[in-house]
Amino acid sequence: MSAVLSGKASHSAVTESASVRRLLIAGALLFLLLFLLLPLMSVFFEALRNGIGTYVEALTEPDALAAIKLTLFAAGIAVPLNLVFGVAAAWAVAKFEFRGKTLLTTLIDLPFSVSPVVSGLIYVLMFGASGWAAGLIADTNIQIIFALPGIVLATIFVTFPFVARELIPLMQEQGTDDEQAALSLGANGWQTFWHVTLPNVRWGLLYGVLLCNARAMGEFGAVSVVSGHIRGETNTMPLHVEILYNEYNFAAAFAMASVLASLALLTLGLKSLLETRHGEALSQSHKH
Amino acid sequence: MPFTSRSALPGFHLALGYALVYLSLIVLIPLAGVFFKAAELSLAEIWAILSSERVLGALKLSFGTALIAAALNAVFGTLVAWVLVRYDFPGKRLFDAMIDLPFALPTAVAGISLTALYAGNGWIGQWLEPLGIKIAFTPVGIIIALLFIGLPFVVRTVEPVLRDTEKELEEASASLGANRWQTIRLVLFPSLLPSLLTGFALAFARGVGEYGSVIFIAGNLPYVSEIAPLLIVIRLEEFDYAGATVVAAAMLVIAFVMLLVINGLQAWSNRHKVRNQSLALPVQGGKP
Numbered sequence: 187m188s189a190v191l192s193g194k195a196s197h198s199a200v201t202e203s204a205s206v207r208r209l210l211i212a213g214a215l216l217f218l219l220l221f222l223l224l225p226l227m228s229v230f231f232e233a234l235r236n237g238i239g240t241y242v243e244a245l246t247e248p249d250a251l252a253a254i255k256l257t258l259f260a261a262g263i264a265v266p267l268n269l270v271f272g273v274a275a276a277w278a279v280a281k282f283e284f285r286g287k288t289l290l291t292t293l294i295d296l297p298f299s300v301s302p303v304v305s306g307l308i309y310v311l312m313f314g315a316s317g318w319a320a321g322l323i324a325d326t327n328i329q330i331i332f333a334l335p336g337i338v339l340a341t342i343f344v345t346f347p348f349v350a351r352e353l354i355p356l357m358q359e360q361g362t363d364d365e366q367a368a369l370s371l372g373a374n375g376w377q378t379f380w381h382v383t384l385p386n387v388r389w390g391l392l393y394g395v396l397l398c399n400a401r402a403m404g405e406f407g408a409v410s411v412v413s414g415h416i417r418g419e420t421n422t423m424p425l426h427v428e429i430l431y432n433e434y435n436f437a438a439a440f441a442m443a444s445v446l447a448s449l450a451l452l453t454l455g456l457k458s459l460l461e462t463r464h465g466e467a468l469s470q471s472h473k474h
Numbered sequence: 475m476p477f478t479s480r481s482a483l484p485g486f487h488l489a490l491g492y493a494l495v496y497l498s499l500i501v502l503i504p505l506a507g508v509f510f511k512a513a514e515l516s517l518a519e520i521w522a523i524l525s526s527e528r529v530l531g532a533l534k535l536s537f538g539t540a541l542i543a544a545a546l547n548a549v550f551g552t553l554v555a556w557v558l559v560r561y562d563f564p565g566k567r568l569f570d571a572m573i574d575l576p577f578a579l580p581t582a583v584a585g586i587s588l589t590a591l592y593a594g595n596g597w598i599g600q601w602l603e604p605l606g607i608k609i610a611f612t613p614v615g616i617i618i619a620l621l622f623i624g625l626p627f628v629v630r631t632v633e634p635v636l637r638d639t640e641k642e643l644e645e646a647s648a649s650l651g652a653n654r655w656q657t658i659r660l661v662l663f664p665s666l667l668p669s670l671l672t673g674f675a676l677a678f679a680r681g682v683g684e685y686g687s688v689i690f691i692a693g694n695l696p697y698v699s700e701i702a703p704l705l706i707v708i709r710l711e712e713f714d715y716a717g718a719t720v721v722a723a724a725m726l727v728i729a730f731v732m733l734l735v736i737n738g739l740q741a742w743s744n745r746h747k748v749r750n751q752s753l754a755l756p757v758q759g760g761k762p
Contacts, residue, residue, distance in 0.1 A: 201560075201654075202654060207561055210553065210556065210557055210561070211557050211561055211563050213553060213557075214550075214553050214554045214556075214557040214558075215557075215563075215569065217550050217553070217554065218554060218569055218572065218573075220598075221618075221621060221622055221625065222572055222573075222575050222576070222622070222625070223572065224591060224597065224598070225584060225587040225588050225591060225622065226575060226579070226587070228587045228590050228591050228596075228597060229583060229586075229587045232587070232590055267496075270492075271492070271493060271496045271497075274488075274489040274490075274492045274493045274496075275489070275493035275497075277485060277486075277489040278486060278489040278490035278493055281483050281486075282483070282486045282490075284486075284490070290493075290494075290497075292733065292737060293497060293501070293502065294497065295733070296501055296505070296733070297501060299679055299683075299729040299730070299732060299733045300505070300683065300726065300729055301682070301683025301684075301685065301702075301703050301706075301722075301725055301729070302581075302683065302684075302685050302686065302703070303683070303685050303703035303704075303706050303707055303722075304508070304683070304703070304706065304722045304725060304726060307508070307706060307710065307718060307719075307722050308504040308505055308507055308508055308722075309504060310710065310715075311504075311507050311508060311511050311715065311719065312504055312507050314715075316715070318507055318510060318511065319507075339500075342500055343500055343501065343504070346500060346501060362482075362483055365483050366482060366483070369482065369483070369484075374484075375483075375484035375485050378483075378484075379485070397577070397578075400577075400578045403580070404578075404579070404580025404581070404582075404583070405580070406580060406581050406582040406685070406686035407581070407685035407686050407703065410685075410686075410707070411707060411710065423580075424580045424581075424582040424583070424686070425582075427580075427582050427583065427586065428582055431586050431690065436590075439586060440586065440587075440590075443580075443582070443583040443586060443587070446579070446580045446582075446583050447579060447583055450575065450578035450579040450580070450583075451578075453578045454571055454572070454574055454575060454578050455571070457571075457574065457578075458567075458570075458571040
């Protein structure tokens with residue numbers, strides 16, 4: 187009622203004139219075009235500059251395939267591990283009261299505040315040649331730094347918070363009513379979790395996994411520090427892009443980059459789809 | 475409805491125990507290693523490393539460029555958020571989804587595409603070079619990269635607050651005789667300020683530690699365009715672990731301080747939101 191009245195009485199006082207509006211829209215879109223869309227378009231343009239033949243060749247040569255395989259492998263380990271952690275942490279934080287809860291949620295977000303380079307460095311200091319934890323693996327034949335385990339560890343670190351920070355607010359919003367109903371009807375703890383909690387958070391879970399996976403496959407700094415850059419062995423896709431670029435093999439570098447950019451676009455598409463289709467099943471911050 | 479018996483659910487000890495062990499193994503213990511390693515040095519040695527001209531130059535560059543980029547993002551990010559929330563235009567959904575591109579696009583891909591755009595023969599660089607403006611391989615290039623990386627932080631923190639702002643507040647302000655500019659400056663801006671500062675701080679914190687998108691466009695000249703994370707990598711490659719560790723420890727301390735600041739700002743922002751809503755309540759009376 188009041189909205190209708192005041193809206194009519196002083197329309198121009200609660201919104202901007204058409205020309206100001208147009209100017210602001212034009213300014214914002216120009217900014218987005220220049221700083222977001224142009225870089226994205228240039229990736230695909232540069233990748234296809236020398237024709238589709240070079241493009242396909244750059245992606246099917248053995249080192250490129252090895253890089254793709256390694257990236258899938260590292261993400262394939264890091265994402266499930268962080269998924270299990272995220273569910274466990276969210277169950278504890280969202281469904282129970284305990285001292286130090288705020289501290290725990292802050293610590294879970296910690297990897298986001300750490301520079302990617304430092305995220306790699308911590309494992310070099312731990313397991314490198316003179317690392318302080320190198321003694322743990324000295325008797326075994328396992329090499330962690332400049333090898334696969336280091337890459338996986340660094341990937342786990344940088345993608346650590348994604349699932350947990352999506353699930354915690356969502357499960358807090360949902361409360362414990364459903365679980366308590368299931369328990370009072372005779373379900374045991376695991377049954378309640380599998381048949382009540384998990385279905386309730388499935389879209390939020392997927393959302394977290396989506397973002398976690400995008401970062402896992404795209405991480406550069408942390409992985410670069412622990413990888414050792416051995417072609418065909420310890421190069422992930424982003425590292426392969428760097429090597430090709432530094433060799434002035436721009437077409438091949440952008441070809442690999444375009445695969446990563448497509449992955450980013452796919453992630454964004456699925457993310458918006460989740461937000462519009464299942465917005466009410468995501469945590470408050472993602473509802474549209 | 476209050477949860478009278480939250481602890482009725484099972485699995486608390488298992489979930490919390492697992493979360494704590496995993497958090498300690500992956501994040502806390504490796505991070506603590508940086509400080510243990512740094513503590514092996516005397517204070518004089520640490521000071522000598524930190525106060526060396528090259529380290530100081532790198533830290534100053536990282537902080538200075540991150541500060542400038544975050545400030546620019548605060549302005550443009552707010553403009554973008556405003557336009558996306560308040561106005562309708564064709565392609566709005568698409569632009570809104572694209573905001574998250576810098577989160578999803580691997581940093582190395584962003585780095586090489588921005589370099590390709592701003593280099594002397596690039597789509598943008600070729601127009602600026604004749605005017606005597608050099609962006610790629612200068613500190614200005616670093617700011618461009620950080621502008622790209624930081625944009626979603628500001629837009630995504632300001633956007634929801636702007637969407638939740640009660641239109642009634644603006645109507646009340648207008649009906650009391652304020653013109654549009656006064657309403658924006660005196661009513662809207664104060665309610666946006668906490669989230670704007672949070673977005674600024676998030677963009678700044680990310681910018682200080684950013685590596686992948688910067689190293690391609692920066693030029694990496696010591697004392698001029700060499701960022702702190704790159705210096706850590708260079709020290710590691712020289713097997714100067716002490717040098718790398720001290721710079722990393724300094725960056726970690728600063729990151730922790732930023733984290734505290736951001737948490738404080740977010741708490742302030744949430745309090746502000748609640749206050750705003752209770753303020754708006756009486757005005758809402760006419761709504762069904």
